[in-house]
Amino acid sequence: MNEKEKLYQERLERYTIAMECGKPDKVPICLGIGEWVVKYTDTNLQEVFYDLNKSNSIVDEMLSDFDVDIFGGGPCLWWPPMFDAMGSKLYKFPGIGLDENSTFQYNEEEYMKAEDYDDFIANPTEWLATNFLPRISDEFAEPGSYRATVALIKSAAAFAMQAGTMAAAWEKWTREHGVVGQTAGMTKAPFDTLGDALRSMKGILLDLRRRPEKVLAACEAITPHNIKQGVSGPGADKRFPCFAPLHRGAYPFLNPHQWEKYYWPSLKATIEGLWAQGKRMLFYAEGDWTPYLEKIAELPEKSIIFQIDNTDAKKAKEILGGRFCLQGGVPTTLLTYGTPEEVKEHVKRTIDELACDGGFILNPGGVVMGDAKKENIYAMIEAAREYGVY
Amino acid sequence: MSEKEKSFVPDPGTCVPWKIKKEELEEIHGNEEIVKKEWEKLDEFAYSFIWFWVQR
Known part of the structure; x- marks a missing residue:
């Protein structure tokens, strides 16, 4: 086993232990390279x-520079x-x-x-x-x-x-970099499949008033397909979760009654269907999911990695911690508007509060967009390595 | 093909399931499993392509 293979195995073990809510040797660091990649080079x-x-060669160059365990993917x-x-x-x-x-x-x-x-x-x-x-x-x-x-x-x-x-x-x-890919496969919440691409925001919100039974029937029809897509192709590798970007479930797109009746049942069924096949979901909770944490806690233990974007991190830790691996902790706004010192201080506090007993992956809360400062990305990684040793 | 085309609802992961295609083939002289395996691989690829567009 060469040096990079050894590094890969160490990082894979770190990631796997965290997904199982355990305490690895270090807090795993995950980074996806978003559109801020253009700041790294002279490209557009x-x-x-x-x-x-070209895009892949830029990623290749950047991975040489970043000491991260888990790579969330390139900019495209x-x-x-x-x-x-x-x-x-x-x-x-x-x-x-x-x-x-x-x-x-x-x-x-x-x-x-x-x-x-x-x-x-x-x-x-x-x-x-x-x-x-x-x-x-x-x-x-x-x-x-x-x-x-x-x-x-x-x-x-x-x-x-x-x-x-x-x-x-x-x-x-x-x-060449010994980095572990975060996910294998992709799926979505059935309500998002319907509301994002098929009916649109306006359409599905009207449907909730005018034809709610059709919304439920469509979500039910989509559910087995979304389970299948999570384990299809690359998703067949069950060591890694499938990626599920979650959209309309964020508060307050729907009110809590609508969320519980129309959004949650088919997403829960999708997660349970995946978990029955041994497949975990990266529950990429973009936005604020705080009002729904108690319902999410009802999912089978360890069946998701819960992404903290604007969700109240302390409440997420209190309600979901120990049952599910938590990921995130660094607001993307801080990476854009903060200073490296502020980023380091925030990472230290996040690790103290969220990573103390394991089951945590440090990661920007959402996709790192083009306005993030390069120096803040470096500061996040440096601080995570400095403070993230168990 | 249109004369033979039957109405069916494909299971998740399939577009034209092997069992439908097999009924349409008059005879398989060789090893059916070889044909079936490759048919299903491409069928799943087509399924992924179709659903790709709606899973934005």
């Missing part, structure tokens, strides 16, 4: 998004060429419709209409393929046409190309 966001090899959630091939309406990416240094934008629309509920519920996969894809894609608007056929070929090829490129990059990062 368009290049970072479009040129996967999506590879725009795959979307361009379909003429996708879903996003605007830097360089097309946006300045080359603008972050991406989501074009939220009711791509699924209220009258589509029954057809979607009856056969979700077929409905997505035959109705949703043509609606969100200019190039695929007329399936069977020359342009649509070519678009589908190109986009599916891009999907496979990106997966191959990223698998090779992760293998390299693991081998």
Whole structure:
């Protein structure tokens, strides 16, 4: 076993013990490299998004610099060429419709209409393929046409190309930097699947008043698919949790009654379905989830890693600590507006309060965006190593 | 294909399940498991592609 392989094993053990709510030798540090990557080099966001090899080589360089145990992923959630091939309406990416240094934008629309509920519920996969894809894609608007056929070929090829490129990059990062990937696989809360991409915020909020039974039926129809997606492809590796970015469940998008009736049951069923297969979820609780901590505590022990973004950290520790691994603790606003001294002081306090008896991973509370200060990222890591020894 | 096409609801992780495809094939002379295994791999890939677009 060479030095990097040994380092990987040490870090993997640190991560695994924390996920099991135990106390490793050190507080594990996790970092995902967000769009602030552009500050690290002389590149711009368009290049970072479009040129996967360039983006991966920047990550490669940065990982040499950072003493982190767990890597949450690079700056690009999506590879725009795959979307361009379909003429996708879903996003605007830097360089097309946006300045080359603008972050991406989501074009939220009711791509699924209220009258589509029954057809979607009856056969979700077929409905997505035959109705949703043509609606969100200019190039695929007329399936069977020359342009649509070519678009589908190109986009599916891009999907496979990106997966191959990223698998090779992760293998390299693991081998050359001894860093552990945080997640394997991805899924979502069924209500978010419905509310984010299909019905939109406006649509689903109206549905809660006008056709609530359809919302529940759709969430129920989506649940087995979201369980499957958490363990599909890379998700088959059950040592690592699947990533689940959670959106509309944050307080106060829904009131507590709506949350309990419409958001929570299908998310809980998804988590329980995954856990029954030995798969944990990274419960990426973006925003504030404080009012719901008692309900979340009802989940099977250790079935999630709970991400602390704007949730009250002390309450999260009090209610969830010991049952679930907690992750986060460093507000992204502090990384943007704070000083290195303030970041170090905050990390020390966070470790004292949240990591004292194990089951904790130090991490920015959310995705580190383009306005974070580079010196604050370094300060966070330095302080975590200084104060994070058990 | 349209004459043969049957209505079915694919299980999660599948688009055209092997059992549907097998009924459409007249005869498999060789090892069915080899064909089935590779069919299911590509079918799951297609499933992931379709659901990718809605899991933003």
